[in-house]
Amino acid sequence: MIPDDDPSRELTVANPAAPGTTYVSLVGNTYAMLVTGEQTAGRYCLIDMRVPDGGGPPPHRHDFEEMFTVLEGSVEFTFRGEKHTVSAGSTVNIPANAPHHFRNTSGAPARMLCMCTPAGQDEYFLRVGDLVAGPDAAPPQLSEEELKERRHRAAELAPEYRSVFL
Template sequence: MIPDDDPARSLTVADPGDPATTFVSLVGNTYAMLITGAQTGGRYCLIEMRVPDGGGPPPHRHDFEEMFTILEGEIEFTFRGDKHTVRAGSTVNIPANAPHFFRNVSGAPARMLCMCTPAGQDEFFLRIGDVVDGWDAPPPQLTDEERADRRRRAGELAETYRSEFL
């Protein structure tokens, strides 16, 4: 049986130009929280990622699915130790629990969409990153102590958000 419609949930239109969009600076990348878990009843979140040349997260894994659609540039995904270069127009799915990370290898900024299901990664990024004013906002100039604090916080919160840094 399909449950009744929930009129408390509304249509969501993801527009990164909307002034209400939250932008997060994290490890040199800028992420726009396009659709949050709060908007989908926790089913998924959608994040637009802008990654500078050479940028990307450290090796990690998590118990949720993560799908990336490359919009601009080339991203090198290291999945279970094997490297795969993925170009604009392609989509990659990272299965839950698989070790992985990515690097922008395009020689220019790259853009991609990231969908996580179930949601939670959006909240994690907000708790460990720095909210910035938009795409063009420079990343905060962090001291060594502040960078160490961000890494410590990420490590402490990883288990809460079903993630592990490798």
Template sequence: MTSSTSSPSTLPDDDPQRELVVTSPESDAVSHISLAGNTYSILVTGQQTAGRYCLIDMRVPAGGGPPLHRHNFEEMFTILEGEVDFVFRGNVQTVSAGSTVNIPANAPHHFRNNSGNPVRMLCMCTPAGQEEYFTLCGDAVDGPTSAPPELNDEELAERREIAVRLAPQYATEQLPDDGL
């Protein structure tokens, strides 16, 4: 007769307080943020992952993308639709739908949609926090395809000031324009 014994697990116990998260960009529970002309749908928050990561559905119109920056966390993009230029440490690489890009922590980077067509990509940041930063710096919109608010020069300057002021709290540094 064979006896089966199991050794004690070295894994922590399951946390029954954490729930399964199922979401889509069209869900009423998802926040949509317009930031610098892009629309970011916060699919999974740090609150839902015990701070481990966040997942953001990014819709980037032609000409869109953030300024040059760096941050002390990993950032990974999977291009779902379109083609986008990633600038990493000053070098440009065009990335098409189906590809994934990982940006190491602290590396200077940004992306720009120079394709003339809309781009859609998923962005995962680990650990979480970027979704909070975006929420504080951007403007809430109704849905993933909502038009960004029309901001005057004073409102744009106010948003930039907020982003620069809050950046250190979110392990982010805005960098001088690289001209790319």
């Protein structure tokens, strides 16, 4: 049997251009929080990622599934040490616990949708990144001390969000 409908949960319509969308700058990328764990009762989150040429996170792994759909450009994914170049229109699923990272090596900006199941990555990004005004806002100009503090905070909070940097 499936449970009864939960009328306290509402329909979510996600549009990165909608007023009120939260944008976070993190490691030079800009992430729009489209659907949060709060909206899905923790089941998943959906993030619109804008990744400049050369952008991407350091190698890491986590105990949740992560799926990327490349919308614009191409992105190089390194999965368990093996590189895969993925172009617009393709989807990549990263199994839980597998070491991976991605890098935009295309010479042009790239854009992806990232779904994490269960949610939590949305909260992590909000806690370690910097809020920006929109998708085209320049990342904040951080001093060396501020960059060091952001890296420290990211590493310190990673275990709370079931992640580890490699």
